[in-house]
Amino acid sequence: MSILALRAVTKYFFRGTPNQVKALDGVDLAVAAGEFVTIIGSNGAGKSTLIKAVSGLAVPDEGRVEFEGRDITREPVYRRAAAIGRIAQDPADSTCAVLTIEENLALAEKRGQRRGLGIAVNEAARARYRAALAPIGLGLENRLGARIGTLSGGQRQTLALLMATISGSRLLLLDEHLAALDPKTAEIVMTLTGRLVAEQKLTTLMITHNMQDAIRWGSRLLMMHAGRIIFDVSGEAKSALTVPALIAKFHEVSKGDLTDDRVLLSGGNG
Amino acid sequence: MAQLEALVRTMFEQGFLFAFLGLGVLITFRFFRFPDLTAEGSYPLGGAVVAALIVSGWHPLLATIAATLAGSAAGVLTALVHTKLRINNIIAGIIVMTALYTVNLRIMGAANVPLLDQPTIVGEVVRGLNLFGLGLRDNAATTIPITFVLLAVAGFALVRFFHTHLGLAVRATGQNEAMILSLGVDIDKTKIVGLALSNGFIALSGALIAQNHGFSDIGMGIGILVAGAAAVLIGETIFGDRTVGWWVVAAIVGMLIYQFLAAAALRVGLTANDLKLVTAVLLLAALAVPRFRMRILK
Ligand SMILES: Nc1ncnc2c1ncn2[C@@H]1O[C@H](COP(=O)(O)OP(=O)(O)OP(=O)(O)O)[C@@H](O)[C@H]1O
Numbered sequence A: 001m002s003i004l005a006l007r008a009v010t011k012y013f014f015r016g017t018p019n020q021v022k023a024l025d026g027v028d029l030a031v032a033a034g035e036f037v038t039i040i041g042s043n044g045a046g047k048s049t050l051i052k053a054v055s056g057l058a059v060p061d062e063g064r065v066e067f068e069g070r071d072i073t074r075e076p077v078y079r080r081a082a083a084i085g086r087i088a089q090d091p092a093d094s095t096c097a098v099l100t101i102e103e104n105l106a107l108a109e110k111r112g113q114r115r116g117l118g119i120a121v122n123e124a125a126r127a128r129y130r131a132a133l134a135p136i137g138l139g140l141e142n143r144l145g146a147r148i149g150t151l152s153g154g155q156r157q158t159l160a161l162l163m164a165t166i167s168g169s170r171l172l173l174l175d176e177h178l179a180a181l182d183p184k185t186a187e188i189v190m191t192l193t194g195r196l197v198a199e200q201k202l203t204t205l206m207i208t209h210n211m212q213d214a215i216r217w218g219s220r221l222l223m224m225h226a227g228r229i230i231f232d233v234s235g236e237a238k239s240a241l242t243v244p245a246l247i248a249k250f251h252e253v254s255k256g257d258l259t260d261d262r263v264l265l266s267g268g269n270g
Numbered sequence B: 001m002a003q004l005e006a007l008v009r010t011m012f013e014q015g016f017l018f019a020f021l022g023l024g025v026l027i028t029f030r031f032f033r034f035p036d037l038t039a040e041g042s043y044p045l046g047g048a049v050v051a052a053l054i055v056s057g058w059h060p061l062l063a064t065i066a067a068t069l070a071g072s073a074a075g076v077l078t079a080l081v082h083t084k085l086r087i088n089n090i091i092a093g094i095i096v097m098t099a100l101y102t103v104n105l106r107i108m109g110a111a112n113v114p115l116l117d118q119p120t121i122v123g124e125v126v127r128g129l130n131l132f133g134l135g136l137r138d139n140a141a142t143t144i145p146i147t148f149v150l151l152a153v154a155g156f157a158l159v160r161f162f163h164t165h166l167g168l169a170v171r172a173t174g175q176n177e178a179m180i181l182s183l184g185v186d187i188d189k190t191k192i193v194g195l196a197l198s199n200g201f202i203a204l205s206g207a208l209i210a211q212n213h214g215f216s217d218i219g220m221g222i223g224i225l226v227a228g229a230a231a232v233l234i235g236e237t238i239f240g241d242r243t244v245g246w247w248v249v250a251a252i253v254g255m256l257i258y259q260f261l262a263a264a265a266l267r268v269g270l271t272a273n274d275l276k277l278v279t280a281v282l283l284l285a286a287l288a289v290p291r292f293r294m295r296i297l298k
């Protein structure tokens, strides 16, 4: 039983104009509950648009998106957000800079629930946040009152990760959430990502340009090109993948369509 | 010396009454980060509603509450135009402001409604206190503490609100729409709440000023947004960017200073019409000073 399904999803930008782009081209995808899917592909392949179709930030022109058996194709972002956590590439996108760490966490804790006139941050809440932050080891548990804007990019993404998972999300969407971080920080945040996903058995879609990460993490790997999923591998076959094999595969299935594979490769972290 | 005393008295009396305007503008100008021109309509709306109701025999307290609610309704309207019709928030404010001009004129039935012989909210409080044989008079000396108490209660409630779950969502809406949307917040609703709150405060200010000045005038809202923004910016220049509580204190202190400067300008021979230029210069200074300071510190 799949938790998430895309059925023949097509998404155009600038439809009907000379600049028309087919960002998604009849994408079919079924993701089982608990699956951790990594997504790679060249720039403009449609990876972000795929994730946006799931989060609601992009409404498909054709096809359906189903989540837990429910058609959410046209459901507003805020309504599907109760069960879907999302982190974008830019640390500024997933946290609120002028609010404090504890205020951001309080906002995230109420994800998808009615927000009333109770005081948001009380001592009990602070204790919960400290307990959640302490194991991460960045010392953020001692800085609950600090504004997010005073944190480093890595600290912000770490917090974004916590915010995306703190209130019982069932689906986690990561769009290059390590791309703005230095290699060392990216490694720390990725390890935390893996831990949280495993602990909470989150179904996860993770876009990355780092092929190592795409192979090393997750239970299934998708390669996208020109709005389509051109390679889909899981289990043993995925574990057996290597970066050169992946590049070869890319040239094979894209039929040399893309001569410049640097956009896919983009080296180490990202 | 007597002159300075008079200036200080004006500063506190007018400052506290106008401080509600400062708090209203704070919400849109700083938390929602846009100049909400609805203010230019909701402020005189407060005056118009309170004048029409008091003249027709309503108790000043009820009339003031009704005026506040009318201001909130104007804010809701702007929010609806902005969110449901997807019209830019500044344009939405201009549209509602323009419509309110006619509405205000209709409510008052004339361009100016005198309230000099009518009961006022401060007058009623003084009368109530005198039941205990205090022998107070309805003048600046009583207006200042009474308005201060009202302001303190309203300011405290506002700060508290911004620490609730809903209040946090309202604040985050003005700062990072994409993020708060993906946390499951209907930003159309939080915008409605924010604008209702802001324009309620602004209309309350208009209603209190109309009672204090003894008339409501169709033109009383002209330049009011800039006055509110100037107060917010003066406060910000002094206190810097800190917690919500400090923002509220800053807006109040900023308004006191603004009223002091305005009264001083009048005293040296400028007219009320000259004040618009003075306000513009003040606003410019308040906007430019922090930039200069940054440059010097670098
Ligand atoms: N908001 C938008 N308006 C117009 N065109 C868009 C928009 N978003 C994406 N596109 C186009 O859709 C196509 C797919 O974009 P998408 O962002 O999904 O690619 P991607 O695989 O995430 O690429 P990258 O690796 O560079 O992030 C691209 O051609 C892009 O130019």
Ligand SMILES: [Mg+2]
Pocket (backbone or CB within 6 Å): A047, A048, A049, A175
């Ligand atoms: Mg992308």
